[in-house]
Amino acid sequence: MPFGTDSRYLIEAVGLGKVYQRGNEKVVALRNVSLSVESGEFAVIIGPSGSGKSTLLHILGGIDRPSTGELHATGVDLVAASDATLTRFRRDNIGFVFQFYNLLPSFNALDNVILPLLAKGMGWKASRARGEAILEQVGLDHRQKHTPGQLSGGEQQRVAIARAMVLEPCFILADEPTGDLDSASANSIIALMMDLNKRLGVTFIVATHNLNLLKVASRSYELVDGRLKTAPTG
Ligand SMILES: Nc1ncnc2c1ncn2[C@@H]1O[C@H](COP(=O)(O)OP(=O)(O)OP(=O)(O)O)[C@@H](O)[C@H]1O
Ligand SMILES: [Mg+2]
Structure with missing residues (x-):
């Protein structure tokens, strides 16, 4: 079977390498x-810090390109793709979750979640209904009108996860999603991601220091x- 055509896999990567050029220095x-x-x-x-986790997630999500290797995601050849194709690939296939939530501070939780829908052209009423439903899935239906500054770190991360899910992406890439949280909030975010994975079938690829x-x-x-390499089992 030709590489990248096995429909069992959302992502197939072989021999990916990334070299950054920093002045005269090459960073592998x-x-x-x-x-x-x-x-x-749920991958x-x-x-350790600097081992390449964020670099790998950025490449899998079409934010950055590998220097070498082959990569297909959701049937798209991300090595051969044009910049326009990569942009479309990111928008239509991937949800991103970051360590520091990256919510818009002056927008409330519901507006943060529905922005991707409005940007894609969905009407206001339908967007609101979908946003409310997703906030309920992440346990935040009672915090729709709160701005990020009025939410705890764990709640902000729930909003960010809801935003990542709103366009029904093929998979969610999460870079240190619990990195800024105390251990109780971190455990509740882990439980939430597991619940979304088991109950709704959301595919997660998570880079983390949290064992x-x-x-x-x-x-x-x-x-x-x-x-x-394959990680030692926790
Ligand atoms: N834009 C860049 N230019 C040059 N070097 C870079 C660039 N981005 C990352 N690097 C280097 O690539 C290596 C991997 O970085 P990366 O951010 O992927 O690590 P990480 O595993 O995510 O670390 P952390 O756990 O601290 O987030 C590091 O040595 C880093 O300094
Ligand atoms: Mg990182």
Whole structure:
């Protein structure tokens, strides 16, 4: 079967390498990384700071391009894709969740969640209805009108997860989603992601320092100095 045509996999990557050029210096961030992710998985990538986790997530999400290797995601060849195709790929297929939530501070929770729908041209009423339903799925239907400054860190991350889900992406990439939270809030965000994965079938790829995530992963990897290996089980 030709590479990238196996419909079992949302993501197939073989031999990914990434070299950053910093002045005269070359920084090798990824070396010969191969991985596959199926729909419905909860994949977790651990590894020390600087090991390449964010670099890998950015490449899988079409934010950045690999220097070498092959990569297909949702049937799109991300190495050959034009910039316009990458932009469309990101918008239509991926939800992103970041360590510091990246919510718009002057918009309330519901408006933050529905912005991607409005930007895509969905009407106001339908967008609101969908946003309210998603906020309910993340346990925040009682906080719709609160701005990020009026929400706890854990609640802000719930809003960010709702926003990532609102366009029904093929998968969600989460970079240190619990990194800014105390351990109780972190555990509740882990429980939420697990619940969305099990109940709604949302596929997650999570980069983290939080070893509790290894316990719930369907597939786990460790990055060490840009090389990917199977992680020791949590
Ligand atoms: N734009 C860039 N230009 C040059 N080097 C970079 C760039 N981005 C990342 N790097 C380097 O690539 C390596 C991997 O960085 P990356 O951010 O992927 O690590 P990480 O595992 O996400 O770390 P952390 O756990 O601290 O978030 C690091 O050595 C980093 O300094
Ligand atoms: Mg990082």
